[in-house]
Amino acid sequence: GIPNTDQAIISDEQLKWFEKELIAAAELKRPIFVVSHQPLAGRNGAVGGCSIGEASESLDNILCENASSAAPVIFVSGHMHEMRGLDNPKEGLYFINMTSFMYTRGIGFMAEVYSDRVVLEGCNFITGETDDDYRYEIAY
Secondary structure (H helix, E strand, O other), rough: OOOOOOOOOHHHHHHHHHHHHHHHHOOOOOOEEEEOOOOOOOOOOHHHHHHOOOOHEEEEHHHHHHOOOOEEEEEEEEEOOOOOOOEEOOOEEEEEEEOOOOOOEEEEEEEEEEOOEEEEEEEOOOOOOOOEEEEEEEOO
């Protein structure tokens, strides 16, 4: 890896594999969840060492080219330890950064997938309370 950084190192072979898998998943016309510890640089306020790093632009291009309203891509990340809302740069592509479950004492997200929409909702899994400020519906 790169000394003194926590950026992900993603090879060209991994990017090709990811694009192939994303294309195959999109053909099913269902929501696609991509889960990464780190967010992409430039999404949800991620910059520098808190992001995936050098591969961010390539991944972003793959996601933008393959996301659609019929097969929305929901990219879930963490690492920054704070919720930053829903970043929706184009139709069918959504980035959400989750807060740290440990540091916030139980805060996370629930995802409910229905035949025509996905509902993402902030929730305290210890108390069972939901957070309407972090409730998003994604139709498809």
